[in-house]
Amino acid sequence: MKGRFKTEIDDAKKIFRDPILLTTIIFVMISLAVFIVLPLYEVLKESFVNNDGAFTLQYYTQVLKQPDTKEVLGNTLILGGFVGIICTIIGFLFAYADAYINLKLRKVFGLLAILPIVSPPFALAMSFIMLFGQRGFVTHTLLGIKEANVYGFWGLAVVQILTFFPVAYLTLAGLLKQIDPSYEEAARNMGASRSHIFKTIILPLLKPGIANAFLLVFIQSVADFGNAMVIGGNFNTLAAQTYMQAMGNYDLKGGTALATVLLSISIFMFVLQKYWVGNKSYVTVTGKPSRQRDYITEKSIVVPVETICYLLCAFILVLYILIPFGSFVKLWGIDYTPTLKHYEYIKNLGIKPILDTTILSLISMPITGILGMIVAFLVVRRKFFGRGAVEFTSMLSMAVPGTVIGMGYILAYNKQPIILTGTSIIIIIAFVFRSMPVGIRSGVASLQQIDPGIEEAAQDLGANSMKVFTSVTIPLIKDAFFSGLVYSFVRSMTAVSAVIFLVSAKYNLLTVAIMSQVDVGRIGVATAYSTLLIIIVMIVVGVMNFLLSKIGIRTSTRDV
Template sequence: MTAVRSPACMIGGLGLLLTWVLVPFVSREGGLFSLGRGDQALTALHLSASFPGFWLLMGLAVLWMVLGLARPDRLERGAIWGGVIGCLLVLWLTRTAGVKPYAFGPGALLALGTCLLVLAFGLSRAGYIRADTFVAASILALGFFIFLFILYPLFSVLRQSVMDERGLRPELLLETLGRYTALMRVVRNSLGLALFVGVTSTLIGLAFALAAARSRSSLTVILRAFSLLPIITPPFVVGLSIILLFGLQGFVTSRLLGLQTRGIFGFPGLALAQTLSFAPVAFLVIASVVESVNPALEEASLTLRAGPWETFWKVTLPLLRPGLANAFLLTIIESLADFGNPIVLGGEFEVLSTEIYFSIIGRFDQTLAATLGLILLSFSLTTFLLQRYWLGERSYVTVTGKPPSGTAMPLPRGLEIGLLTFCGLWCLFTLTVYAFVAFGGFVEIWGINNAFTLRHYHQLLRDGMDALQTTLLLAAISAPLTAAVGILLAYVVVRHDFAGRGALEFTSMLSFAVPGTVIGIGYILAFNQSPFLLTGTASIIVISFIFRNMPVGIRSGVAALAQIDRALEEASVTLRASFATTIRRVVLPLIRPAIISALVFSFVRAVTAISAVVFLVSAKWQLSTKVILDQAENGRYGLATAYSTVLIVIMAVAIAGMYLAVGKRAAVGGLEGGGLA
């Protein structure tokens, strides 16, 4: 009996053959994972009568089984070429057979995965990827899915802006912008608001970071809890509360001051709401830099007879420049991408994120939406690249191989009192804002009939539970997938060196810089036609969650793996443990806190998402954030705030559960990954 010399090729051939015979290669619209009896007519075996190209796929499966019995010195080239040809063949057959109302199905996915596995085996054996087959296959699969679900939607946005029924027309971009007369005003509003919020959020974040890290007061615990708020809050909740406080029937404006004004709508309200939302993000960035400053530098300044104030201004503050620049650029990106607050508080103050939404929903102009999306994307990507350049090219090293000596210098007394006073007042104002979110759900009609009622919660239990259950279900499905993809990508990037490593890392983090509205229209344009027909399904929402929140898992994984010595894994391999055993028994237990934090924060971000999924929800798959947004737009603030309160409680419980599960230190690391990704 002939021995199997290549299990990978043999398993690949058998898997491809079984997929060819048994699994539907294409699926009906909206039935990606449907495996009913009627779907058997959609297998490659049945489709081969109409599409003879499927016989090539079967021939490839037989060839791989033959390669599995071949001599080892003949395997690499055959596996590489067979894998490449197989991938191209699967994609071509999917495009040929997946014509509306059909789209790619589970058979196409399994066939493509099998081809990638055989290709990975060949690349690994030939030394092109210096890792085993599992790692090589992971790299290829991650690269494919990042291209499909991040780069391809962006390409679709670009294509929509320069192509029409007459073909490729680059001048179409200029024609579209020429017809849009409000362009300069919208761009000026977006950039002006982003710069203002960047400055105010960075200054407030600096004040909180200095007070939390260098103050001698016991209030620092409260200040650190401040960083939780933007993570557990749906994007537009702060805007809702500001309306309740300062709107036409606001508690402050109408009840206390007796004013009837809409002055809070527009730039003032947006600037306040975004600063409240993004100052904690700046705090997370700057606090980590403040805590990493080597105390020996400050002690040297004091030894040279510099006073506390001079040391603070000439030593401490200059060392914080990377953190300040990073926080400033991050909050600019957040402000540009923000959709929830502008849609609630914008009024006549138009910004790019909401104009993209109204181009689709109100004007039904996909070309205008794509063109405005390109402009918003260019601003966000420019800021993102500046951030990477600043952190990559400048060095402010204060942590060396030697352990730091001394203790951190306390703040000058006057500065400490001033910062604690400001931070205390800001925390009090922030708590007031969030208290009114909860309070609004117990009022009959805000500002008109302030009688206590539970009507909104009764209505939520009656009409809103379907959307809440759908949200929690889809978030629960996407969270482990997001964590797995992010941790796996972090592992291959940190632990392995291969061609294209930098490009894979950059494109995987690109989803952080791409505004949600741009991703949303990109998904509509890319996946609303065969063979990738996903719009209106739960799959496209889950995919959006995974690849929008993937940086959460990446940051958590990179931070955890950076603290694990490679020698531990090398020792396991030396003791003849397989790669799978090393991962299962050495790596995974050591990065357990990172896995849990990535899991929890992926779930939290999925529940509170709005900017991308606002384009992807359907009547069957409705999400809580979209329901809240609809209620707020219709002036039903009671139901909107009641729903928001329920989501905040769910998120707070999830974060508290993570804190108890992984401990304080890991939870703080998870906060930084979840809050900044």
């Protein structure tokens, strides 16, 4: 105990001897407290305090007494569980095919992994309505079904599954590729069948990864706002109900009570995923695979797995292709005459939302990247009091639903001493702290693979923390740093749930404009806006990747 205390004292002395490091730690702590903890505190405070400033549970009582609240809570949990299970199964199938089968169209998997990221979060919902809605191309035009109803649980569940299964796929693909093939080879030499190896070797090794994938998808599903608003119909979820309670019913107190319930579910699952399941792994104990795995050649396995994967890929690609296609026809489901009128409407309406979104995303991008790498550096390389709190808080915004954080920003920054509502600054801050956790995670993973002795050598030669960070650390983790930059730009361009509370007459955003067009039934205009958004994202990401490749830097979806 005394030895540990002495070590902590020595670490504190080192920090105080380095004013730049001390200032950085204080700055990071204050930033996290002001822009993550404070908004969440304001949401909790608003739900527990009445207009006279006294503690009360009346808003929870009122909300919970409403006949549809329990139904909405049940809907959210059922949807999250169902989507989590199906996404994990599909993600595992794709990951297994990627790791064990010599796929001819392997790059398509990578494309599928990035499409949900570069498109609006409700893009697939719009396409699904265009195919299977009341005026859908399949239901109405091809099959002649006049009363097709795509809204509700099944429509929302299918769209969420197609949107979120790449999360499970990316989580499991890396783990499957880390399994040492020598285990499977030894079992095969002893006469074990493929199915026996699968049940006794692969599945046991992947249990923590499978649980991790499920929890990640569950968190995404319960926090999903865009799809729930577009295709949820009468099947209400907490994320959508929170927004409707606060903004639709003008009941901010009731909205914060619902937001707190939603926040509790998300944080519980986040803690479970990060500190219980996330720390369990049976895959990497043998180190890197000793040699490349022999691909499966048995047609009884290859044919069904490839068929399922390719059919699902084709369906998803059709849904994404429908987005630009829908923007070039007069009236979807009625008149498919080619036209540019939707783009002319956008031009006449004004391109301000496009410019605002792009400019604010570009401004937030370097801030997010630099701050994310600083936090990763502090968490991995420096020992200081409160390091665990910094790590947890910095990653917390990944688990907090956007509707909750957006409501918190409105409550926290609409009064003295910090008034930011209606400004571009509040939107940039929301972009930064919503995207930062992915950059931190990428930076932490990269730093853990680098020998700290390199940085210690620079310090021994007299370099301060700033010099070590800029001259040694950043060059060593440049791939992760620039991957974080690319991801933060894309995430900001496609954000909706948090920023829908923050837009104003002066600053409007593209995703919010798309949702407003969907609300009034202008699917053609919504798809035109979505097409422009995807084009802008692809151009900026393409240019960045091209420029970075010229200086030997690789960015990858898997890194983020």
